[in-house]
Amino acid sequence: MGSTEMSETPDIAGQLTWIAVDWGSSNLRVWGLDQHDQVIAQASSDKGMLSLKADKYEAELLRLVGDWLPTTGTTKVMVCGMAGARQGWLEAAYLPVPTRLDQLSQGAVTPTLTGDQLGVYLLPGLSQTRGTATHFDVMRGEETQLAGLVADSPDFTGLACLPGTHAKWATLEAGAVSGFSTYLTGELYQLLANQSVLKHSVLSPSAAKDDLNDAACRETFISAVSDIHQAPETFSSRLFGLRAQDLLDGRLPAGDTRGAVLAARLSGLAIGLELAGACRECPSDKPITLIGNQTLSQRYTLALNAIGYQTKHVDGDTAVLAGLRLAHRALT
CATH class of the missing domain: 3.30.420.300 (2-keto-3-deoxy-galactonokinase, substrate binding domain)
Structure with a gap:
């Protein structure tokens, strides 16, 4: 109910x-x-x-x-x-x-x-x-979170990312959204992990959600982000390479740890591909604002740091409330 x-x-x-x-x-x-x-x-x-x-x-x-x-x-x-x-x-x-x-x-x-x-x-x-x-x-829905971002900075200019099932990247100029792009990264990861041949190799998304707390998983994630960011055209090939690695790489740990490491690599490849597109023309001397929950924002921060970008974080709930306040004030 x-x-x-x-x-x-x-x-x-x-x-x-x-x-x-x-x-x-x-x-x-x-x-x-x-x-x-x-x-x-x-x-x-x-x-x-x-x-x-x-x-x-x-x-x-x-x-x-x-x-x-x-x-x-x-x-x-x-x-x-x-x-x-x-x-x-x-x-x-x-x-x-x-x-x-x-x-x-x-x-x-x-x-x-x-x-x-x-x-x-x-x-x-x-x-x-x-x-x-x-x-x-x-x-x-995301536009209201973006409104929350500019509530205290009416002339905000910069790039904002809202990670999620369908990640949004918005370019803001003087408090206005001038353009945006959506990436199906979260949905793509879920589909690959649950319904592709990779389901035999990676830990399920629900079981792997805390993978970056492990040093080996974190290192694997960062490496995957860097690899695919440098050569995004190899994405499909690297996906199957993940399955082959599971079959052939004797250095991988056994059991759930093995699946967690491979899931971290899959996550890194998916997010790295997103960043290859979203950050293609983004200057690296300006921080990217992440709006969302702490866990997902930390994952994106790791990925962005790995390719030379700094980030700021705004809590998603805080942003949506601030955006609704801004809309309410405009009507009163």
Whole structure:
């Protein structure tokens, strides 16, 4: 069904000013904020876009936040993520880049509700076409994290990476997204590890998630990043070479450690290929900002350091809340 977690703040209804929502494909997260934009309550559920029909969104939201609401008036709700997708609650059309991140709320849409307790604003994603770039691309949800990055630095200029199943790389110029690219690195790794011939050699992704805590795995990962970054055209060949190494290399350890080392190499090859494209024209004297969870950001930091780049890290949850705050302020 779902879970609810709230900070120990009495009289939430008396302090609640607005609600922030991150509605993903698989999960829903909500935060109640006061007049100072401080979180006073939070809740979550597993009712993401993939498990809801359009007419069920309002009820699910009220199930989580109903106890927070004052008895009178309408509480504003800022929503980012897949609720605004075509298959979601109500489509919030993509804004074409270049787009200023402090103006996302201008593209928000408001679904029709059965009651007047909530005033919901679904934020748009961003799109890119061949008319403005070399390729088509879209993002939905990540733009709000990028908005969080510029919330305290309105004129931020630089390159930001949001690692994940579909990693996003965005170029920001004076607080606007001028272009971006998506890499299916996380999904590619999962497919190769679980469904290709490599599944006989590498430890499963769930079992190998802490592989970089091991010195041998970490060294193997870094070596793979460097190898493929220098010769990205050899990616497919090196993938099969990983299987051959398992069959022929007597220096590899036995058991799960063997699978973990080979999984680290697969991860390094996949991320290294991504970096070969994403960093092709990126100056190495400027740090790349990573937005996401600590574990994945550490992996990307290792990879980027290996090819000569420095990084900064912004927590993903911190960024999405900051982006929703920025959108809320723009509407008030």
